[in-house]
C-alpha cells in the first residue's frame with residue numbers, strides 16, 4: 001500500500017518502506033502527536049522518535065525486538081509523556097537536543113548538536129537544530145542513498161522563532177551555526193507532500209501548562 005503519512009489516534013501505523021530503512025508513523029495521545037519507529041533493514045535495529053504518549057501503543061509497535069534508542073525532538077511534554085515507561089520496558093538510550101535536555105524530566109544519555117550523526121543499525125541520520133519553538137528542537141534528516149533526503153522522519157515543530165520573534169527570557173541562545181529555519185528544510189516527497197508539511201507547520205503545538 002502506498003505511504004500517505006495519514007494516521008489517527010487509535011488507528012494503525014502507516015509504514016514507509018525504503019530500501020534500507022522502514023519508517024512506521026503512528027498517532028498517539030490526547031494531543032494527536034506522531035511517533036516514528038525507524039528500523040534498519042540490514043540489522044533490524046530500531047530507533048523510536050518521540051515516546052509521546054500511550055506507552056502500550058508504542059511498545060506493541062516496537063515489538064519483541066526492542067529499540068536501541070529513543071530520540072526526543074523537543075522538551076514539550078506532549079513529546080515525552082511515555083518516555084519513562086518505554087525506557088523501563090526497553091532499556092533504550094536517550095537522545096535529545098543539547099539545549100532541551102534540561103527541560104525533559106527523563107535524563108538524556110546523549111545531548112545532540114546540529115549536524116550530529118545518529119545511527120540506527122547501518123543507517124545514518126543527521127540531526128538538524130531547528131530555530132524556534134524551543135531552544136533545542138531537533139529534526140532528523142535521512143539522506144537516502146537510493147533516493148532523496150527525508151526530513152520528516154521525525155516531528156518538526158510548528159511556531160518557529162524565525163520572522164522576528166525573540167526567544168523568551170532565560171532561554172539559552174544557541175551559538176552561531178547552521179541552524180535551520182523550519183520551512184527551509186527540504187520538503188517530503190510523498191502523496192501528501194507539501195500539503196501535510198504546511199498544515200503541520202501552521203498548526204499549533206500544544207504546550208504544557210506554564211509554557
Ligand SMILES: [Zn+2]
Pocket residue numbers: 074076133157205206207
Ligand atoms: Zn512543542
